[in-house]
Amino acid sequence: MSFDLETAHHPEQLRRVAIDPVSRVEGHGKVTLLLDEHNRVHQVRLHIVEFRGFEKFIQGRPYWEVPVMVQRLCGICPVSHHLAASKALDMIVGATRLTPTAEKIRRLMHYGQILQSHALHFFHLASPDLLFGFDADVAKRNVVGVVAAHPETAKKGVLLRKYGQEVIRMTAGKRVHGTGSIPGGVNKSLSAEERAALLKDAYQMVAWSREAVALARQLFEQNADVNSAFGRFDAHSMSLVRADGAMDLYHGGLRARDMKGGILFDHFDYSRYWDVIVEDVKPWSYMKFPFLRALGPDTGWYRVGPLARVANCDHIPTPLADKERATFMASPGAAGATLGYHWARMIEMLHAAESIKDLLHDDDLGGSDLVVTGERADRGVGVIEAPRGTLIHHYRVNENDEVTRANLIVSTTHNNQAMNEAIRQVARQHLDGQEITEGLLNHIEVAIRAFDPCLSCATHALGRMPLEVTIVSRDGTPIDRMFRDEHGRCSRA
């Protein structure tokens, strides 16, 4: 089955416009558009053109190496892979219940990760579009422009991220690619000095996160009708929830809702995720297309991440974030809007800041009981709510302790079809029949950025990646060519 605008009937007669690479996202992807001579859109695809091969080259490696190795998938949210792998290997080493110290250190690490990743995305990557407009001057529409026009906002964004990185450093040993989480627990707890150092700024982070939620809300509601409709599509959603239905970003059961909010499954044991999730492949992308088994590939695709999580849970277990959630859910059109992701993301950042502050008062963080083991198993599944959505790690380990099979379904993969739907909707809404301009192409990127996709790469661009778009007539003659140089300046050939 092919979705509307996924595959043109006669692509050979259409001209191709490519956004390559998509900028201000993590990693490398491209968008292709096929247009006819009237600029009518016939095909829109988000291609993930990286091939990483982690699932293959982890095979044959000792299992205890996995949490450290697979986190190299990413330089932005390696903690997510570090923890998802550790949770899977907890099952391998028979650690059915971690010590309180180990679980709380891991949670603290994870909330630090959520805080820094969400701050990075909102302030560094997304805010230029939101503050200046989608087709604002490209020379200004970047983080440097934000620093110039809104220095206080930019500064808080930088410091929020820095604080999250400090939480990670103290729990994992390094700001990026640490080793703190190991199968069955953690390798360090927090000293009294480390806790005190983090607590010193914890309340400030909560306050700044509240301001960020207010800013995200204001940016959405000041043009609510447009923002609600931009790239909007109906979709099922999935996330982990706690046993009482609360948001839990570290552990829980899988909950999926249909596009009307009805429960499809709830508190599903993720160690058998394959009973409810299947992965499809398409010939034009290295990224798979997961779908809900019960609904099939045509209608079973879903979205994950902040928007799905905030709407999916019954409440958020920290008071300030929960209050903001109530406001968000009551705002007309926000909970299903592609641009609602930003608002939901800031609510989660507030939840992370509150959780960090609460955890830092917990003496278990200083405990010395760090690791447990139990009956050895040959298969382990770890699931965590990474900043960008549900992250699944699944390993098989032989009797010699070697990994024999690995399957990773990363957050952005779950959102693959959803992102394609979003950009097709934007193409219908804004590009169809129009002469292509840089500003219009940026509308496509704005829709992709809302998902904060991590295209499995440790590098990221800041809106300054060189870009060349060529429009070719059906006989192969170039009829239009636009360039964006490394300084973000656009020109026409």
Add this chain to the structure above:
Amino acid sequence: MSEQTFTLDGQEIPFATGQSVMQAALSAGVFIPHLCYHPEFRPHGSCKLCTVKINGRPATSCTTPAAAGLEVESDTQEILDKRRTLLQMLLVEGNHFCPSCEKSGHCKLQALGYELGVMTPHFNHFYPDRPVDASHPDVLLDFNRCILCELCIRASAEVDGKNVFALAGRGIGKHLIVNAESGKLGDTDFALTDKAAQVCPVGVILAKRQGFAVPIGQRRFDAAPISAHVDEFRPVAPQAGGKP
């Protein structure tokens, strides 16, 4: 009788009869970079990292007997450049992926890389295909990181009396093997308590299920560079230097 000395980079180094230049330097608290030297074993002279200039001629300090009046150069630009090159060649000859290696922070090869300022591998990687031997219940062999120092061979033969390891092949094809019909460590009487399990300077011989248990900041070479660990390399007992 007056104390015998030689000079090392202009510093007077006393020595006892039978000591090598390396042993005398380490005893005096002066670090000379090395990989295949171990204070408990006869010197080997294969890694060449401890090469110094003695009276103007290159020589491995671990195998050259100390003698009165020698003029030894070690910490010179020329010698440091050669040591860096040696390390770079070792790093590309095997598969040394420090970011995911559990020996990171404990590894002498890595520590010497930091010590000598190896910023890039410089040469093209060989990317050899070296399968892991995980057949032993307690010990993992990751041949990817072997630098052919033969310390495990010497320890297994001389201390453990087991002859578990050997080198096979010649030239660039030389590699570490396990003395078992199957070639697997699991089919030997090797034990985690063997001396051979304790001496690997890199990440080849590893206790299973222990990786990354020591947090960053508390690993062997986290707090101070390898040259500050000179006390760990001092000769443990009078021993014969000279021929390997």
